[in-house]
Amino acid sequence: MNAPGSGRSNLGSRRLMQRIAFSLVWAAGSLSVLILLIVVGYIVAKGLSSITWQFITTPPRGGISGEGGISTTIVATLYLVVLTVGIATPLGVGAGIYLVEYAEAMARKSRIIRAVVSTARFGVETLAGVPSIIFGLFGYALFVSSMHLGFSLLAAGLAGACLILPVVIRTTEEALKAVPVSYRNGSLALGATRWQTTQKVVLPAAIPGIMTGIVLSVGRIVSETAIFYVTLGGSYRMPTSLLSGGRTMALHVYYLAMETRAFDKAMGTAAILVISIIIINAVINLFSRKLSARIGA
Amino acid sequence: MHKITAASILKAAVFTAALALVPLKSAGADTEITLFGSTTVQPLAEKLGEAFEALHSDIMVTVGGGGSSVGVKAAGEGTADIGMASREVKESEFQEFPGIVVHTIARDGIAIVAHPGVSVSNLTVEQVRQIFSGEISNWSGVGGPNQVIVVIAREEGSGTRAAFEELVMDEALITSGAILLPSNGAVRTSVSTTPNSIAFLSFGYLDPSVRGLSIEGIEPSVSNAKTGIYPVVRPLNMITPGPAGGAAARFLEFIMSPDGQAIVSSEGYISVI
Amino acid sequence: MRTRFIVDKSVGYFLMLMALTSILAVFLIGFFTLREGLPAISEIGLGRLLTGSVWRPGLEEFGLVPMIAGSVLVTIGAAILGVPLAIGCAVFLAEIAPRWMSNIVRPAVELLAGIPSVVYGLFGMVVLVPLARKVPVAGNSGFGLLAASAVLAVMILPTITNISEYAIRLVPREYREGSLALGTTRWQTITRVILPSARSGIVAAIILGIGRALGETIAMIMVIGNSVIIPRPLNANPLTIFLSQARTLTGNIAVEINYATGIHESALFATGVILFVLIMLINSSARAIMRERTR
Numbered sequence: 043m044n045a046p047g048s049g050r051s052n053l054g055s056r057r058l059m060q061r062i063a064f065s066l067v068w069a070a071g072s073l074s075v076l077i078l079l080i081v082v083g084y085i086v087a088k089g090l091s092s093i094t095w096q097f098i099t100t101p102p103r104g105g106i107s108g109e110g111g112i113s114t115t116i117v118a119t120l121y122l123v124v125l126t127v128g129i130a131t132p133l134g135v136g137a138g139i140y141l142v143e144y145a146e147a148m149a150r151k152s153r154i155i156r157a158v159v160s161t162a163r164f165g166v167e168t169l170a171g172v173p174s175i176i177f178g179l180f181g182y183a184l185f186v187s188s189m190h191l192g193f194s195l196l197a198a199g200l201a202g203a204c205l206i207l208p209v210v211i212r213t214t215e216e217a218l219k220a221v222p223v224s225y226r227n228g229s230l231a232l233g234a235t236r237w238q239t240t241q242k243v244v245l246p247a248a249i250p251g252i253m254t255g256i257v258l259s260v261g262r263i264v265s266e267t268a269i270f271y272v273t274l275g276g277s278y279r280m281p282t283s284l285l286s287g288g289r290t291m292a293l294h295v296y297y298l299a300m301e302t303r304a305f306d307k308a309m310g311t312a313a314i315l316v317i318s319i320i321i322i323n324a325v326i327n328l329f330s331r332k333l334s335a336r337i338g339a
Numbered sequence: 340m341h342k343i344t345a346a347s348i349l350k351a352a353v354f355t356a357a358l359a360l361v362p363l364k365s366a367g368a369d370t371e372i373t374l375f376g377s378t379t380v381q382p383l384a385e386k387l388g389e390a391f392e393a394l395h396s397d398i399m400v401t402v403g404g405g406g407s408s409v410g411v412k413a414a415g416e417g418t419a420d421i422g423m424a425s426r427e428v429k430e431s432e433f434q435e436f437p438g439i440v441v442h443t444i445a446r447d448g449i450a451i452v453a454h455p456g457v458s459v460s461n462l463t464v465e466q467v468r469q470i471f472s473g474e475i476s477n478w479s480g481v482g483g484p485n486q487v488i489v490v491i492a493r494e495e496g497s498g499t500r501a502a503f504e505e506l507v508m509d510e511a512l513i514t515s516g517a518i519l520l521p522s523n524g525a526v527r528t529s530v531s532t533t534p535n536s537i538a539f540l541s542f543g544y545l546d547p548s549v550r551g552l553s554i555e556g557i558e559p560s561v562s563n564a565k566t567g568i569y570p571v572v573r574p575l576n577m578i579t580p581g582p583a584g585g586a587a588a589r590f591l592e593f594i595m596s597p598d599g600q601a602i603v604s605s606e607g608y609i610s611v612i
Numbered sequence: 613m614r615t616r617f618i619v620d621k622s623v624g625y626f627l628m629l630m631a632l633t634s635i636l637a638v639f640l641i642g643f644f645t646l647r648e649g650l651p652a653i654s655e656i657g658l659g660r661l662l663t664g665s666v667w668r669p670g671l672e673e674f675g676l677v678p679m680i681a682g683s684v685l686v687t688i689g690a691a692i693l694g695v696p697l698a699i700g701c702a703v704f705l706a707e708i709a710p711r712w713m714s715n716i717v718r719p720a721v722e723l724l725a726g727i728p729s730v731v732y733g734l735f736g737m738v739v740l741v742p743l744a745r746k747v748p749v750a751g752n753s754g755f756g757l758l759a760a761s762a763v764l765a766v767m768i769l770p771t772i773t774n775i776s777e778y779a780i781r782l783v784p785r786e787y788r789e790g791s792l793a794l795g796t797t798r799w800q801t802i803t804r805v806i807l808p809s810a811r812s813g814i815v816a817a818i819i820l821g822i823g824r825a826l827g828e829t830i831a832m833i834m835v836i837g838n839s840v841i842i843p844r845p846l847n848a849n850p851l852t853i854f855l856s857q858a859r860t861l862t863g864n865i866a867v868e869i870n871y872a873t874g875i876h877e878s879a880l881f882a883t884g885v886i887l888f889v890l891i892m893l894i895n896s897s898a899r900a901i902m903r904e905r906t907r
Contacts, residue, residue, distance in 0.1 A: 173827025
């Protein structure tokens with residue numbers, strides 16, 4: 043902190059320094075946009091030519107020549123999304139509600155509850171940092187092998203649910219915390235129980251935030267490859283039951299790129315994948331805008 | 340949006356979960372044949388499955404990957420109707436799963452391929468061994484230009500690698516500097532785009548994007564493999580938990596029929612009849 | 613009247629069980645990965661796993677040093693390329709960007725986080741590997757640490773940017789105002805006041821980014837070459853080490869798990885255990901740093 047107070051002469055050089063530094067920082071900001079444009083632009087430009095209605099609605103076929111479309115991979119992806127979200131949402135929302143609405147109020151009174159809370163927080167934080175290949179290994183060891191579910195939607199869905207559980211818990215917590223305390227106090231003062239308050243007052247206000255978490259999870263599942271590479275089997279047939287194997291779109295990109303001659307189709311599938319992610323992100327932004335509008339009101 | 344309560348969230352979640360459970364009961368086709376295993380056999384099995392389904396609309400053939408070892412294990416443990424392996428079944432595997440039955444449905448040559456820009460077109464088995472073990476690391480060592488050889492191989496455990504090691508490498512080890520890729524397709528793509536590279540590749544994956552090298556003056560072609568003069572050939576196996584029965588038996592019968600073997604040939608593999 | 617209190621209480625316990633599922637999941641993951649890895653750990657020995665430099669499952673040689681070196685080097689490469697960019701982005705978003713510009717950059721960074729790793733891998737394979745091959749060094753195949761580090765740098769950018777920006781925004785307004793009132797330029801305020809006070813948050817962001825980098829799998833196996841070697845420079849210039857092929861711990865699992873049986877399979881689970889412990893250590897140190905700061 044020697045600069046302030048020194049003569050006018052160094053003001054010029056300090057200004058010059060600032061100008062250089064600011065342009066570098068501007069460059070960093072712009073570069074991130076540029077990288078995105080290059081990656082997305084390249085994939086979409088290369089993939090667009092193979093995207094037709096027929097490509098989307100016919101199943102893959104033809105072994106290593108990689109013919110056909112991607113319909114069954116879209117269905118498998120959707121099944122897996124429904125399955126993982128169906129498993130993780132009730133658990134995650136429930137956990138979030140407990141941590142924010144119950145535990146925080148009672149933690150002051152009970153040592154056990156404090157222990158429960160810190161254990162649960164540790165679990166969430168650890169789970170959020172686990173690399174997806176570990177979820178895959180675990181899913182393979184427990185669900186595929188030990189529980190004899192085989193390479194199946196169910197095994198992959200259970201492993202995938204572990205991936206998104208921390209996402210759902212964290213966003214639920216954030217959403218609940220954003221609900222003003224006055225709402226709760228008002229309801230509690232009227233004689234409602236904590237559960238009634240949560241159910242009738244707090245949760246409705248937190249819905250957009252919770253939905254953000256769910257949509258975020260959908261994005262994570264759609265783009266996940268490593269877990270499903272080791273638990274889903276990779277068959278491109280239409281899944282007929284929870285115990286069928288399958289191939290998600292992301293996995294299909296991997297197989298097309300690594301096993302077949304159909305690079306154009308890999309690009310086409312990747313383009314559809316990227317476009318879906320863009321749409322999912324737009325939906326998330328919509329929800330969070332709704333949320334901030336609500337809190338603001 | 341106003342009326343959404345916790346109860347309705349939970350209900351919706353339970354409903355979606357229930358929705359996902361529905362297909363557990365209703366399978367699309369009457370019978371399903373599941374296959375898991377070698378990624379080399381997988382695409383061929385998919386083709387065969389498509390043709391088989393065209394004849395039997397009540398049967399569905401589902402083919403997954405996993406690798407040769409998974410294929411043997413899946414058949415042995417009965418988690419698949421048919422396991423696939425692109426190598427011989429090992430003695431230790433027969434000991435672990437004494438009941439399994441092996442059906443050789445096709446044979447496959449393993450070609451030595453190089454980047455199209457490589458000028459060398461013929462190698463001896465000894466030279467191939469020296470290149471892959473790292474003893475010869477420059478194309479000049481086998482009569483080519485002064486360029487470092489980029490060795491590309493499959494990962495440890497791959498059926499293609501196991502067969503290549505057994506048929507070519509003898510006791511020598513593949514150099515640890517080799518680029519290792521997890522599938523034949525990836526190997527082919529990389530060889531076609533990496534100058535000065537060499538690799539081994541299943542016949543089914545040969546195409547003009549890579550240059551197939553002759554071994555001891557013999558071109559890697561199905562006809563040469565069939566007559567037995569091309570030296571590097573391995574079986575493609577399907578394995579059943581016991582003597583095949585039901586739909587799986589019909590599928591295997593179809594594969595061994597002239598129609599099935601015609602598909603084997605048209606996919607670039609060596610038919611067994 | 614009384615039932616609703618009973619409901620309230622039982623719902624409370626029910627929700628508590630739900631809150632504990634995450635720790636149950638962590639426990640199960642740890643337990644099953646360890647259980648499968650234990651035969652290898654006891655038969656080969658943790659010491660030999662961690663210090664052995666040869667990985668040849670066919671000969672029952674299971675040394676993880678090449679993979680540990682590969683993971684560390686690719687992460688260092690990604691950090692060199694990605695960290696300045698990510699922190700630049702964070703400073704830009706928090707301090708400098710006009711509203712219209714941050715309305716472009718922020719969604720762009722979010723989208724970078726959302727792009728599937730298989731798409732990054734595909735892009736790396738088709739664009740970056742041929743680009744890296746252009747570096748004229750004998751033995752450079754294009755596959756290797758350079759291409760992999762470039763891919764990873766982009767993948768960890770959102771993590772580091774988001775958390776750093778958050779840390780910068782937490783710096784109290786008065787610090788800025790006080791500094792500016794003393795006649796410093798905005799840049800001086802940023803480098804001498806704001807970044808030092810946000811330092812622990814930024815360090816935590818970098819550590820979490822590193823954790824993310826160590827865990828990446830699919831994009832890595834598509835571009836890094838997967839050779840089981842300890843990377844070393846291709847010629848006298850030490851920087852050419854980044855043109856060497858390598859294999860990461862994650863890649864070791866993904867490339868071989870489908871083919872492995874017996875002790876080999878167990879050794880891959882042991883790789884998973886080591887990775888799991890490593891990442892837990894990294895993430896908890898990041899959290900410890902963040903907690904210290906809020907205290």
